[in-house]
Amino acid sequence: MSMTEEEKSKCEKIIHSHAVAAAAGNLVPVPGVGVAADMVTMTTMAMALSSVFGDSIQESVAKNMAIAAIKQTMLKQPIKTLAKEASKIIPFLGQIVAPSISVAMLESAGWCLAEELSNKRNS
Numbered sequence: 001m002s003m004t005e006e007e008k009s010k011c012e013k014i015i016h017s018h019a020v021a022a023a024a025g026n027l028v029p030v031p032g033v034g035v036a037a038d039m040v041t042m043t044t045m046a047m048a049l050s051s052v053f054g055d056s057i058q059e060s061v062a063k064n065m066a067i068a069a070i071k072q073t074m075l076k077q078p079i080k081t082l083a084k085e086a087s088k089i090i091p092f093l094g095q096i097v098a099p100s101i102s103v104a105m106l107e108s109a110g111w112c113l114a115e116e117l118s119n120k121r122n123s
Helices: 005-025 033-052 059-076 078-087 093-122
Strands: none
Touching: 005 033, 005 093, 033 059, 033 093, 059 093
């Protein structure tokens, strides 16, 4: 059984709002700060997504899930990851490039996480 339309809608709202929040954290033109913002955002995203599927997870579990989802996304998109952090060295350009890459990566990681939680519920 896959996600219902209602679950997909809830996930979409959660994932998109968290991705936008991470983008704001990536406006800081310092390499590494964006990764920290992404981690915090992914942790809260994991906790919110788990509630969509009738589960409640602790922050430590959510952090582990966030790390796994981000690693999976980084391995799929290594060029985007490098470009995001490297762009912060270039004044002004980094403040445009890094947030947009962050949104794309967090959207992708969020959907991986949502699928994982949905599959976990169904198993």
